[in-house]
Amino acid sequence: MQHWAVLPILIPLLSATLMLLPPLARTIRRQRITSMISLVLMLGSALVLFHLSTEATQLYQLGDWQPPFGILLVADRVSALLVLLTTVLATGAVLYSLAGDDNQGKYFHSLMMFQLMGVNGAFLTGDIFNLFVFFEVLLIASYALLIHGGGKQKTQANVHYIVLNLIGSAFFLFALGMLYGTLGTLNMAQMSTRIADLSPGASILAEAGALLLLVVFGLKAAMMPLHFWLPKAYASASAPVAAMFAIMTKVGIYSIFRVHTVVFGEHAGDLAYIAIPWIWPLALLTLVIGAVGVLAAPSLRTLVANLILISAGTLLVAVVLLNTQAVIGGLYYLVHTTLVTGALFLLADLIAQQRGQATDRFVVSRPMKQAPLLGLLFFIGAVTVAGLPPLSGFVGKALLLQAAETATQMGWVWSSILLSSLAVIIALSRAGTNLFWHVSGNKTGTENARPIQIIAIVLLLLASPALVIFGGPATEFAEAAALQMQQMYPEVQTLIAEGQP
């Protein structure tokens, strides 16, 4: 039996637990070494899993229990890709934190590993209650990470974040109760086959459950009008944490995709695509709100937090277009946007450090010590995230625009995506001008950025040219992944059928 699928969950779990024990917990140096070793192991296992998943979907029965009675991990192409993406992003964030951010509070590396475990688990699991458990794992790690470093702003943002997410978790359980009560199973593959045969009474309950799930996932994905917690939380978190959080909204969008277009997909009879009419306007409104937020942002970190809203809106559009082309564009855009916004959060922190008291607010300040280097990185990041050619943002958005088929779709999708891109270009050029050119005096600070911080940012930004250079293989992979996803887990269905007497 292949054990690769469970490694992205086991490695961070073990290393996080080890780092809580006294021999490692006492010195930050040992924690850093353990953290790096486990990241290297995770990168290795994620790459192997990625490679294996292109040949066949990797199924892993936890405890060797026959599904649907046991929990099943399903590593198909999309899951393996997202696990790899998470690990790369975490590597960048942890590398950056080695410069000193990890020492501002206790147990940073342990919490980061628990967070990774939760995110990887949420991407890999094929059981909807297990999805809830991994959501809670990643959430409780993120609560503690958000206040890492301390300070009034973080505490204040965290109170909102936690209360909202606890209510979200309660709704999640209500929804699961309704779905289990009507469908009698929690295995997502089996759920998708049973939905069509529901009696009318049960079907209403299942519909309520599915729409409650949309609320919960929308809260995680920062879908309008459940996005109000995001800008403040992300802008006040410390830089590596904010960079790591760039993947969190994507967990919500991934779950919406899995549940509302695969489980409640076209075969679901009366319940086919019930959530789509709701997501349509909300996706476009998220884009608009993100664009307004970007234009109104008073500081670079708030601006980048609003960029996350725009990317969430764009990805939601990719979900609701309901065709293969849109999923291809969506996957490509997801990889690009996660890594680039992560890099921008790290860069914003470096800029804030070198500008002294002005931090990252758009006001006149002393010049930066390494203005040319930071300016170049900011320029590359800005071009990528705004979607200008020749970098990956352009390719991702072009793929998505192509996916709109009918004239109405084109009208809505094109105008909102292109207008939000325009807002991003305006906001980022204003930000760059303010940060790098509106300076007073020639006296700079004395501190240089540490090489490891620059390496971390370059590592994340390099993904963008790489996605363009290997654009052919990347879109081919995305196409295979999109087609595989629409088939509702054929391998799992055979496995379940084999187990039945």
Next chain:
Amino acid sequence: MEAIFAFCVGLLTACGLFLTLRGRTFPVVVGITLLSYAVNLFLFSSGRLLINGATILGQSEQYADPLPQALVLTAIVIGFAMTAFVVILAIRARSDLGNDHVDGRNPPGAGLPSDRLKEKN
């Protein structure tokens, strides 16, 4: 039995939701606790309500679905940990921010005892 059960779950949920919408952290925490009680009962009922039903085959005439009980157990453990965390955070916010409002600052004209004292002086 079903009617009483459904009424209790509904009442708990309504109270929980009302309290989580309050402005101070203490009622919000109590509201979240009530909401999690409601959720646990609700999950339990998703396996249908039965009297004299064991979860092990061959022990009684009818048998109950064991899965919701396992789910409730998981939900209780997670809910307990989350509540503990939110209580600690509420105390921390009270000391960091100097008040117990969820927004971190008292709204103007909230009619607090401290405000009335100021008016008197």
